Amino acid sequence: MSDNKIDFSTIDPSRDVKRWERMIARTAERGLAARLEARASVTVELARLSWPLTTVAAIVVAMALVLALGSRSTVTPGSLTADSVSEWANTGEIPRSVDVVALTGDGL
Amino acid sequence: MSLDLDDRTLVTRARQGDAGAFEALVRRHLRATIAVGLSVLRNVADAEDIAQDAMVTAFASLDSCRDPARFSGWLLTIVRNKALNRLGQRRETEARLEEGVAGDVEQVIARQQLLAGLSRLSEVQREVVLLHDLESWTHGEIASALDITEVNSRQHLFVARKAMREFLEEAEHE
Numbered sequence: 619m620s621d622n623k624i625d626f627s628t629i630d631p632s633r634d635v636k637r638w639e640r641m642i643a644r645t646a647e648r649g650l651a652a653r654l655e656a657r658a659s660v661t662v663e664l665a666r667l668s669w670p671l672t673t674v675a676a677i678v679v680a681m682a683l684v685l686a687l688g689s690r691s692t693v694t695p696g697s698l699t700a701d702s703v704s705e706w707a708n709t710g711e712i713p714r715s716v717d718v719v720a721l722t723g724d725g726l
Numbered sequence: 727m728s729l730d731l732d733d734r735t736l737v738t739r740a741r742q743g744d745a746g747a748f749e750a751l752v753r754r755h756l757r758a759t760i761a762v763g764l765s766v767l768r769n770v771a772d773a774e775d776i777a778q779d780a781m782v783t784a785f786a787s788l789d790s791c792r793d794p795a796r797f798s799g800w801l802l803t804i805v806r807n808k809a810l811n812r813l814g815q816r817r818e819t820e821a822r823l824e825e826g827v828a829g830d831v832e833q834v835i836a837r838q839q840l841l842a843g844l845s846r847l848s849e850v851q852r853e854v855v856l857l858h859d860l861e862s863w864t865h866g867e868i869a870s871a872l873d874i875t876e877v878n879s880r881q882h883l884f885v886a887r888k889a890m891r892e893f894l895e896e897a898e899h900e
Contacts, residue, residue, distance in 0.1 A: 624890050626860040628837040629770050631760045642756060645778045646749040649785030654743065656786040 737794035740785065752781060755798055758861050758871075759805045765852030766809035768845050770837070776812055780805035799871040843893040847886050854879055855886035 632638040706713050731739075731750065739747035759780055763773035784791070784801050791800050844852050853872060857863040858879075863871075865879040872879070 622887060623859040624840075624855060624887055626840060626856065628833050629764065629840055630860060631757060631770070631774060641774070641778065642749065642752050645756060645781050646745070646752045648778070648782045649740075649752065650743070650745055650748045652782045652786035653740070653748075653788060 732795070733797040734794040737788065737791060737797050741788050748785060751785075751797070755801055756781065758798065758857060758863065759801060761856035761860055762802050762805050762853055763809045765844070765849055765856055766806060766813055768841050768852075770841075772812065773809070776809050777805055780808050783808070796870070798867075799873070802871050839894060839897045840890075842897070843890045846889055846893055848882075850874070851882045851886035851889075854882040855890065858883050859887075 627633060631641070702717075705711070731747075733751070733754075736747045736751050736754075740751060756777060759777035760773050763776040763780070764770065767773050767776065780801065784804050791797060793800075844856075847855065850872065854868055857868050857871070858865070865876045865883075868874075868879045869876045874882075
């Protein structure tokens, strides 16, 4: 069947060997550049999308730290009563500022 | 880069930025890509342009080639779509015959006759006859790339060759 082939040699793109080799080299070069550019834009896009997430994560971590540090206080809001104040007065103990703040809450 | 490596391996290496793999893929597939471009545009210069553009596009979006072993079918779909878009932009109902082509008069005439003959075929007939007779693809390869059966490929080739021969013989006698 191959004997009956139509002769397409006049439109064969590789008939001019030098031109053909240049075309291959140029296309491969452009392809590689396009590939690298596409990869670079994906990286930039990921970076662009990731910074708000990083910011949110940082805020969450900061809030968690504040809460954790706050919970280290020996006195929690609501746990102090008038008895505590009396005890300070009787013993002459100077209350820690954090306990005073916890006792008074937003009242100050 | 060895041309013996299969497409799956070459695509994997190209994805990793291996310049040799890009060149091997171009060397293996550019002719077929031009053939498909030619079957749509029926103009050699336009077909070469669109084929190169299609290869660059394919390389840029290489990650979306789901089955690297079937790279050729994926690539030919890209070039076909690009060529159809170009054809739409050209807004021409008839294929543009080449003008000012370098080469002797006989060659130019022969080329114009071939392009005119091709324009008488259906698109799938053009793709089959070009991939088979210009690119020496087997019917199995054509069937796989064009998503048709081997029997269909043989039928298209038979009809395309017959129509081409009749046209070329008529043209010769004129």
